[in-house]
Amino acid sequence: MKEEKITKIAFLLMVAQISLAVEFETFAAFSNHKQGKSRIMKGHSFIIVSYLCFTEGVLAQETDGNVTKFGSQLIAATYAKFIESAGGRMVPIFINSTAKEIEKLFYSINGAIYPGGHRLLHHTNYTRVGKQILELAMKAYDKGDIFPIWGECLGLELLSMLVAGRDLRVGQLDHEFFSEVDAKNVSLKLILPRNYKTTSLWKFAPRHVVKFLQNNNAAYNNHRKAITLQNYGKYRRLNAFFRIVSTSKDRHGVEFISTMEGKRYPVYLFHWHPAKSQFEWRRDLDINHSLADVLSGQYFANFLIQKGELGKRFYNSSLLSEEEMASLIYNYKPTAVQDYLPFIQAYFF
Numbered sequence: 001m002k003e004e005k006i007t008k009i010a011f012l013l014m015v016a017q018i019s020l021a022v023e024f025e026t027f028a029a030f031s032n033h034k035q036g037k038s039r040i041m042k043g044h045s046f047i048i049v050s051y052l053c054f055t056e057g058v059l060a061q062e063t064d065g066n067v068t069k070f071g072s073q074l075i076a077a078t079y080a081k082f083i084e085s086a087g088g089r090m091v092p093i094f095i096n097s098t099a100k101e102i103e104k105l106f107y108s109i110n111g112a113i114y115p116g117g118h119r120l121l122h123h124t125n126y127t128r129v130g131k132q133i134l135e136l137a138m139k140a141y142d143k144g145d146i147f148p149i150w151g152e153c154l155g156l157e158l159l160s161m162l163v164a165g166r167d168l169r170v171g172q173l174d175h176e177f178f179s180e181v182d183a184k185n186v187s188l189k190l191i192l193p194r195n196y197k198t199t200s201l202w203k204f205a206p207r208h209v210v211k212f213l214q215n216n217n218a219a220y221n222n223h224r225k226a227i228t229l230q231n232y233g234k235y236r237r238l239n240a241f242f243r244i245v246s247t248s249k250d251r252h253g254v255e256f257i258s259t260m261e262g263k264r265y266p267v268y269l270f271h272w273h274p275a276k277s278q279f280e281w282r283r284d285l286d287i288n289h290s291l292a293d294v295l296s297g298q299y300f301a302n303f304l305i306q307k308g309e310l311g312k313r314f315y316n317s318s319l320l321s322e323e324e325m326a327s328l329i330y331n332y333k334p335t336a337v338q339d340y341l342p343f344i345q346a347y348f349f
């Protein structure tokens with residue numbers, strides 16, 4: 001109940017900030033909501049104060065090929081920008097950390113992003129650390145705390161394998177679980193389930209965002225593996241944990257799951273990338289930078305940061321210790337990588 005209320009507060013505010021120019025209609029509808037006005041006022045101070053304190057962890061990945069010269073771990077700078085665009089601060093989660101170090105870090109961050117990437121999942125530290133953070137987040141939730149987990153592309157693949165209890169030594173080469181799709185470098189429409197308004201991700205989404213993503217090839221995909229509806233139905237642990245938030249059709253019309261969310265736990269999985277339109281400018285990729293694309297991406301950043309604010313630990317991170325300050329991404333410089341990777345900038349460690 002409390003979560004619902006705060007979610008509403010945050011989205012009233014978001015609608016006020018983002019959509020006013022675009023869809024005044026939506027804003028009017030929201031503010032006519034019972035008690036809408038006082039919620040906006042209350043929400044305002046809540047948001048301003050809390051945004052200053054927020055920190056979100058992002059898992060690093062091992063480097064390979066010709067970027068190893070920059071460092072042994074990397075994170076695309078997009079994720080830092082995505083978090084900062086919604087008022088948060090980013091902390092890199094080093095995948096060479098021990099279980100003890102991860103547990104300590106877990107209590108000073110408010111959520112975790114599992115980025116996309118091309119590395120195989122077998123035996124990597126991304127997999128090891130990702131598994132530990134999921135377990136910590138679920139345990140925290142069972143004790144009444146909220147720690148959102150956000151998986152994109154490779155992140156979706158890892159988290160869905162973990163939940164379904166698949167053999168991680170096979171990694172994403174698990175051909176029973178994943179199907180081949182033709183979804184490299186392509187922006188696709190989102191197909192929403194009939195009851196989409198009951199999902200956490202769409203419940204308070206501005207109407208223009210929902211309509212836009214449904215009717216335009218706007219969701220940027222860059223993967224060859226996907227979970228089909230048939231496989232979702234087949235794996236009991238997967239469909240007990242996640243509900244389908246959207247599907248998409250690849251270049252040949254093959255339908256796959258593009259977005260899922262936890263039924264109980266705050267885990268959000270995207271096989272597409274909601275931050276590309278705002279931040280990625282490599283010219284040879286099928287990314288559209290129209291205002292509508294950007295506004296849609298911004299909705300998801302606000303959604304994530306607002307979820308993190310619901311956690312109890314949030315108030316713990318309002319004044320960061322020296323040690324925590326040293327862990328922020330501000331201590332690193334991004335490197336230009338457009339010649340090597342499908343990003344403009346990345347952080348190396």
Ligand SMILES: *[C@@H]1O[C@H](CO)[C@@H](O)[C@H](O)[C@H]1NC(C)=O
Pocket residue numbers: 065066339340
């Ligand atoms: C990166 O390495 C590959 C070979 O692995 C090479 O073909 C390519 O030209 C290199 N790219 C750059 C920008 O150095």
Ligand SMILES: *[C@@H]1O[C@H](CO)[C@@H](O)[C@H](O)[C@H]1NC(C)=O
Pocket residue numbers: 062072095096097098099125
């Ligand atoms: C993986 O993590 C362990 C620490 O648990 C570390 O010793 C090792 O160097 C890490 N490997 C890579 C490639 O980061």
Ligand SMILES: *[C@@H]1O[C@H](CO)[C@@H](O)[C@H](O)[C@H]1NC(C)=O
Pocket residue numbers: 185186284285286
């Ligand atoms: C990505 O897709 C666009 C649009 O279809 C195409 O022009 C471009 O060549 C593709 N780039 C790569 C790297 O595949």
Ligand SMILES: *[C@@H]1O[C@H](CO)[C@@H](O)[C@H](O)[C@H]1NC(C)=O
Pocket residue numbers: 216288289290292293
């Ligand atoms: C980009 O998106 C805009 C707005 O939806 C659309 O009008 C335009 O055709 C798109 N451009 C490309 C190249 O897909």
Ligand SMILES: *[C@@H]1O[C@H](CO)[C@@H](O)[C@H](O)[C@H]1NC(C)=O
Pocket residue numbers: 107145312313316
């Ligand atoms: C807040 O921080 C204290 C001291 O570091 C720690 O003992 C406690 O578990 C933290 N609370 C949460 C909810 O993370």
Ligand SMILES: *[C@@H]1O[C@H](CO)[C@@H](O)[C@H](O)[C@H]1NC(C)=O
Pocket residue numbers: 072073094096097098349
């Ligand atoms: C993990 O990697 C980071 C970045 O390269 C490095 O600063 C740190 O010392 C490493 N930690 C361990 C335990 O090796």
